Every structure is written in structure tokens, then in C-alpha cells.
Amino acid sequence: MRSIIQQKLTLFTAVLIIASVAIAATFVAAGDDQKEHRVAAEHAARSFMTQLQGVLMKELREGGPVQALSVCADTAQILTHNAATDLGVSIKRVSSRIRNTENAPDAFERHILDLFSGMHEEGSEPPFIHTEERTVNGQREFWFMQSIHVQPQCLGCHGSGDQIASNVKTMLNERYPEDEALGYKPGDFRGAIRVSFPLQNNNGRN
Ligand code: HEC
Numbered sequence: 001m002r003s004i005i006q007q008k009l010t011l012f013t014a015v016l017i018i019a020s021v022a023i024a025a026t027f028v029a030a031g032d033d034q035k036e037h038r039v040a041a042e043h044a045a046r047s048f049m050t051q052l053q054g055v056l057m058k059e060l061r062e063g064g065p066v067q068a069l070s071v072c073a074d075t076a077q078i079l080t081h082n083a084a085t086d087l088g089v090s091i092k093r094v095s096s097r098i099r100n101t102e103n104a105p106d107a108f109e110r111h112i113l114d115l116f117s118g119m120h121e122e123g124s125e126p127p128f129i130h131t132e133e134r135t136v137n138g139q140r141e142f143w144f145m146q147s148i149h150v151q152p153q154c155l156g157c158h159g160s161g162d163q164i165a166s167n168v169k170t171m172l173n174e175r176y177p178e179d180e181a182l183g184y185k186p187g188d189f190r191g192a193i194r195v196s197f198p199l200q201n202n203n204g205r206n
Pocket of ligand 1: 053056065066068069072073074076077093094095097098099100101102103148149150151153154155156157158181190191192
């Protein structure tokens with residue numbers, strides 16, 4: 001019961017976050033200010049991650065990993081899809097080693113993930129950020145990606161061997177038979193969060 005109410009609250013907060021980003025995006029579009037777009041996107045990414053981690057840690061504390069797993073899986077998808085697409089701001093978590101096939105990267109996202117992975121291998125200081133203005137189906141859009149790295153508290157669901165409790169393993173096997181998001185260590189490059197939103201089209205200009 002509680003988790004349904006919680007998910008509704010979470011969804012409501014997500015709508016607020018996304019609405020404020022949409023407003024910020026429209027607001028700055030006239031000035032065409034890259035920096036402001038980036039700030040808006042960064043804010044959305046941070047709010048999303050803070051919120052998701054908040055739910056995750058609370059559920060882990062109160063109900064253990066199995067409860068956290070079921071709540072977080074649903075919350076992540078609700079947050080990612082419904083609210084975001086309704087308001088024209090899209091937020092997605094992507095990875096080259098996915099647990100949920102819904103989080104598979106498209107060609108552009110894969111390219112940036114590869115760049116980030118290279119930066120990780122070179123020992124660059126995380127997080128890695130990429131921003132770009134792109135035209136997608138005739139619409140100018142601002143795209144923002146920021147790397148996600150593994151922390152010790154992720155290992156109960158993304159680690160290896162007995163770091164993952166057997167009931168969690170069972171549930172992961174059932175829900176995600178093709179799970180690739182295992183065997184990580186703290187500090188590993190895990191994937192990225194992507195935020196994108198439409199910009200005003202330049203009439204005749206480029
Ligand atoms: C309680 C179990 C649990 C914990 C702890 C956990 N995750 Fe996950 N993670 C999941 C599940 C379940 C999914 C698939 C959710 C979905 O449908 O988006 C997932 C998906 C992801 C994804 C999206 C890409 C993919 O593989 O589908 C990323 C990125 C991610 N987790 C990063 C992390 C990081 C970083 C941490 C630690 C801060 C963490 N996770 C902790 C269970 C967990």
C-alpha cells in the first residue's frame with residue numbers, strides 16, 4: 001500500500017521537476033544560451049538521481065533488498081517514461097551492460113557511453129558530462145549526458161558472488177533473465193543519465 005502512495009508522490013515530484021526544466025528550457029531558448037540549458041539539464045539529472053536513490057536507500061533500510069528491488073524497478077520506469085514524455089523533457093538511464101532492456105541506449109547514447117568508457121579507462125576524474133544540440137526529426141533539441149559510477153551500496157544488486165543475497169538473485173533471475181548488470185566493483189563506470197528537451201527552432205537560421 002505504502003509503496004503505491006510513495007510512487008504517486010514520487011511521480012508527482014517528478015512532474016514538478018520536469019515542468020520546471022521545461023519552463024527553464026523555453027525561457028532560455030530565446031537567448032539560445034548553452035550554459036543555461038546545461039544548468040537546467042544538470043538540475044533535472046541531479047533531482048532525478050537524488051530522488052531515485054532516496055527511494056532506493058529508504059526501501060533497503062526498511063524492507064531489505066527484495067522490497068527495494070521491486071519498488072525501485074517500477075519507480076525508475078515510472079519516473080523515466082510517463083512524466084517525462086508528457087512534458088517534452090525526456091530522462092532516461094542508459095548503460096552498455098543493461099539489466100532492463102528498456103534502458104538500452106540508442107545509437108547516439110551508445111556513442112557517448114563509449115566516449116565515457118574511454119575517459120574512465122584513461123583515469124579521468126568522474127563524473128563525465130557531454131552536451132550537444134541536435135536536430136531530431138526536424139526539431140532542435142538539447143541533449144545532456146552524465147556518467148553514473150558504482151558505489152558500495154550498489155553491490156547488493158549489481159555486485160558479484162555472495163555480495164548478492166540469494167533471495168535477491170532469485171528475484172533478479174525471474175525479472176531479468178538477460179541481466180548484464182552484475183559483477184561491478186565500486187568506482188566502475190556503470191552507465192549514464194540522459195536528459196533532453198526541445199529548443200525553439202531557428203527560423204531560416206542555422
Ligand atoms: C535493490 C537493488 C538495487 C540497488 C541497491 C541498485 N540497483 Fe541499479 N538497478 C536495479 C534494478 C532492479 C534495475 C532495473 C530497473 C529498471 O527497470 O530501470 C536497475 C537499473 C540500474 C541502471 C539502469 C541501466 C540498467 O542496467 O537497466 C543503472 C544505471 C543502475 N541501476 C545503477 C545503479 C547504481 C549506480 C546503484 C548504486 C547507487 C544501484 N543501481 C543500486 C536494482 C538496484
